[in-house]
Amino acid sequence: MEQFFGAATTIVIGVGGCLLYFFASNLLLDRLFPASGPNISRNINRANAIRPWLFLLPALILLALYLVYPLFWSIYLSVMDAGGQRFVGADNYVWMVNDPKFIESMRNNILWLIVVPAFSTFFGLVAAAVTDRIRWGNFAKAMIFMPMAISFVGASVIWKFVYDFRPEGQNQIGLLNAIVEAFGGAPETWLTHEIVNSFLLMVVLIWIQTGFAMVILSAALRGIPEETVEAAILDGASPLQLFFKIKVPQIWGTILVVWTTITITVLKVFDIVLTMTNGQWGTQVLGNYMYDWLVRGQDSGRASAIAIVIMLLVLPIMIWNIRNARREMR
Amino acid sequence: MDNIVGQRSSLTWLVNLCAVALVLLWTIPTFGLLVSSFRDRDQILSSGWWQSVFPQEATMQYRAGAPDTAVQEGGLFVIAGNVFEGGGGVVSAFGITSREPGAFAAGEVAQTNDGYELTVAEDGSYRLTSATPFEGTRGERIFVTTTQPPTFTTENFARVLNAEGLGRGFLNTLTVSIPATVIPILVAAFAAYALAWMDFPGRALLIAAVVGLLVVPLQLALIPLLQLHLKAGIGKSYLGIWLAHTAFGLPLAIYLLRNYMAGLPRDIIESARVDGATDFQIFLKIILPLSFPALASFAIFQFLWTWNDLLVALVFLGSTQDQLVMTGQLKELMGSRGGDWEILAASAFISIAVPLAVFFAMQKYLVRGLLAGSVK
Numbered sequence: 225m226e227q228f229f230g231a232a233t234t235i236v237i238g239v240g241g242c243l244l245y246f247f248a249s250n251l252l253l254d255r256l257f258p259a260s261g262p263n264i265s266r267n268i269n270r271a272n273a274i275r276p277w278l279f280l281l282p283a284l285i286l287l288a289l290y291l292v293y294p295l296f297w298s299i300y301l302s303v304m305d306a307g308g309q310r311f312v313g314a315d316n317y318v319w320m321v322n323d324p325k326f327i328e329s330m331r332n333n334i335l336w337l338i339v340v341p342a343f344s345t346f347f348g349l350v351a352a353a354v355t356d357r358i359r360w361g362n363f364a365k366a367m368i369f370m371p372m373a374i375s376f377v378g379a380s381v382i383w384k385f386v387y388d389f390r391p392e393g394q395n396q397i398g399l400l401n402a403i404v405e406a407f408g409g410a411p412e413t414w415l416t417h418e419i420v421n422s423f424l425l426m427v428v429l430i431w432i433q434t435g436f437a438m439v440i441l442s443a444a445l446r447g448i449p450e451e452t453v454e455a456a457i458l459d460g461a462s463p464l465q466l467f468f469k470i471k472v473p474q475i476w477g478t479i480l481v482v483w484t485t486i487t488i489t490v491l492k493v494f495d496i497v498l499t500m501t502n503g504q505w506g507t508q509v510l511g512n513y514m515y516d517w518l519v520r521g522q523d524s525g526r527a528s529a530i531a532i533v534i535m536l537l538v539l540p541i542m543i544w545n546i547r548n549a550r551r552e553m554r
Numbered sequence: 555m556d557n558i559v560g561q562r563s564s565l566t567w568l569v570n571l572c573a574v575a576l577v578l579l580w581t582i583p584t585f586g587l588l589v590s591s592f593r594d595r596d597q598i599l600s601s602g603w604w605q606s607v608f609p610q611e612a613t614m615q616y617r618a619g620a621p622d623t624a625v626q627e628g629g630l631f632v633i634a635g636n637v638f639e640g641g642g643g644v645v646s647a648f649g650i651t652s653r654e655p656g657a658f659a660a661g662e663v664a665q666t667n668d669g670y671e672l673t674v675a676e677d678g679s680y681r682l683t684s685a686t687p688f689e690g691t692r693g694e695r696i697f698v699t700t701t702q703p704p705t706f707t708t709e710n711f712a713r714v715l716n717a718e719g720l721g722r723g724f725l726n727t728l729t730v731s732i733p734a735t736v737i738p739i740l741v742a743a744f745a746a747y748a749l750a751w752m753d754f755p756g757r758a759l760l761i762a763a764v765v766g767l768l769v770v771p772l773q774l775a776l777i778p779l780l781q782l783h784l785k786a787g788i789g790k791s792y793l794g795i796w797l798a799h800t801a802f803g804l805p806l807a808i809y810l811l812r813n814y815m816a817g818l819p820r821d822i823i824e825s826a827r828v829d830g831a832t833d834f835q836i837f838l839k840i841i842l843p844l845s846f847p848a849l850a851s852f853a854i855f856q857f858l859w860t861w862n863d864l865l866v867a868l869v870f871l872g873s874t875q876d877q878l879v880m881t882g883q884l885k886e887l888m889g890s891r892g893g894d895w896e897i898l899a900a901s902a903f904i905s906i907a908v909p910l911a912v913f914f915a916m917q918k919y920l921v922r923g924l925l926a927g928s929v930k
Binding site for chain 2: 228230231234235239242243246247250254272273275276277279280282283284286287289290291292293294295297298301308347350351354355357358360361366367368369370371372373374375376377378380381382383384385386388395396397398399431434435436439440443463488491492494495498499500510511514515518519524527528530531532534535538541542545546549550553
């Protein structure tokens with residue numbers, strides 16, 4: 225109860241405080257530079273120059289403190305020792321490139337980066353194309369989209385159950401091994417099977433992200449001008465040709481956006497690996513490896529260095545996004 | 555577009571088949587866990603969830619009544635009872651050794667090594683007879699192969715909510731996510747209005763910065779912020795996680811809301827200005843109500859994200875049983891109770907029930923937000 229009281233108080237203070245701040249600061253501004261009297265035009269100009277910053281201030285403070293400052297402080301920590309006390313130069317980075325676990329994480333992250341966006345986008349495209357053409361399309365869409373609402377941890381439980389293993393001779397209770405046995409194969413402890421296990425973890429993320437890809441791509445497909453489609457049909461294009469040669473090229477930009485958005489999610493992947501294998505049996509990824517050094521290793525230097533690597537991988541997409549956004553605003 | 559000439563109807567069944575396959579692939583894993591969360595522990599372990607509606611065959615061991623419970627009937631000493639002890643089920647076979655637990659069909663008479671005669675009927679009633687008094691202090695072992703009717707139960711849910719402490723975790727999650735959803739909305743809305751409708755130097759730069767901050771990996775912010783919180787005396791507390799979630803949600807909130815507000819008709823705002831309304835009034839009375847769809851989209855995103863988050867909660871909240879949020883508890887359970895699927899399944903479903911309900915109720919806004927939020 226006490227914590228609910230705390231939460232309710234916080235909501236009231238947070239929302240009320242915000243309103244009070246905006247109201248009071250605007251009032252103060254109007255008092256300081258009243259839109260009347262001898263200096264009316266100068267006052268209005270000054271008030272108009274200051275007011276945007278009053279509106280922006282709380283957001284800017286939070287963004288600066290919680291997102292911009294950590295960026296620079298992480299760079300600083302990454303050249304310090306485990307406790308952040310002593311300058312060690314590039315030691316953490318040198319350690320990193322020689323660390324087999326880090327190299328394994330990089331290798332896996334690259335695999336994830338190729339496989340997950342590719343399959344999610346592909347399945348999303350297929351799902352979008354298919355569900356747009358059937359009567360129960362909306363229901364089908366909702367079902368494929370549903371995993372979006374499930375937490376990564378929840379999804380991990382769901383899929384770990386699918387991959388469950390019972391020794392041969394017992395009834396398999398995991399769907400995957402049951403299917404394998406039905407086709408005459410021997411059951412496997414899939415999650416300890418190197419390389420295969422990484423792909424099985426990727427399946428979880430693909431399963432979650434396909435819905436996102438489908439929703440965006442479906443909207444893009446509907447936005448295609450009908451004349452181009454009709455012209456192609458009149459020219460005798462087959463449905464497959466129509467899809468791949470007429471429709472897909474026209475939504476290429478959207479496909480790219482979906483791809484990069486999923487790429488960002490993949491770079492930060494953490495929960496799935498932590499809960500399903502905790503990086504054992506060759507499944508480590510950067511996000512979980514960083515957490516490992518932060519919590520288990522208690523080494524803010526190495527953990528920060530790994531975080532910087534993740535940031536560097538995100539950077540090209542960040543720049544690309546900013547350029548696109550600026551082009552669009554012009 | 556299904557009425558365009560040239561869409562061949564022969565393809566329709568293929569498209570439908572494709573859709574059915576996709577939907578099944580995407581729902582079956584969740585469905586499997588849902589079914590399992592209602593099953594009895596023993597049944598989960600002895601058969602796959604897809605067999606759960608069929609009667610379950612299981613072998614169990616039973617110990618007959620102790621020798622001193624024997625009664626004399628004529629010249630015979632008899633121990634009788636029922637292996638189900640009140641429960642239901644059908645016995646198909648029984649045995650007297652663990653090597654051959656199903657050696658005899660129900661109703662047959664078996665000779666034990668001690669010279670007793672044993673018979674177990676289909677309904678589970680057994681009768682152990684001997685011409686001489688029974689010896690020893692413990693009852694005879696009986697192995698029975700039973701067919702149990704499928705049993706479904708809500709016991710798992712009751713158990714995880716109370717004994718496993720998930721009820722507490724549910725409250726903790728709620729405590730984290732509600733303020734973390736509500737507070738950023740107002741902060742972001744004011745900023746978004748300034749970025750959309752007010753003219754000032756550096757505006758374009760700020761918008762670009764917001765777009766950039768959208769993708770900053772959280773991993774980068776964890777260590778510096780944890781140090782900051784510890785130094786500021788906030789430590790690992792709800793206040794800390796509310797602030798963190800608020801700030802992490804801001805870039806998306808500002809971005810979504812700014813895009814939406816910039817699309818509102820200019821005339822409304824201009825005419826309000828002409829009528830002498832201040833920016834503060836315009837924002838509160840015109841822009842905010844008109845932006846409801848965008849506000850709803852963001853609120854859903856932020857709620858799903860804070861409810862489902864594991865990383866931020868692990869770092870910014872303590873890790874004692876009382877402080878864990880549900881995702882944290884699930885993670886712990888997966889480590890400590892890895893094989894107890896009835897517990898894992900029920901826990902997972904309690905934790906995903908709320909987001910799923912929000913998802914199905916507000917899907918429209920979620921889709922709208924997604925379409926607006928992906929950088930085009």
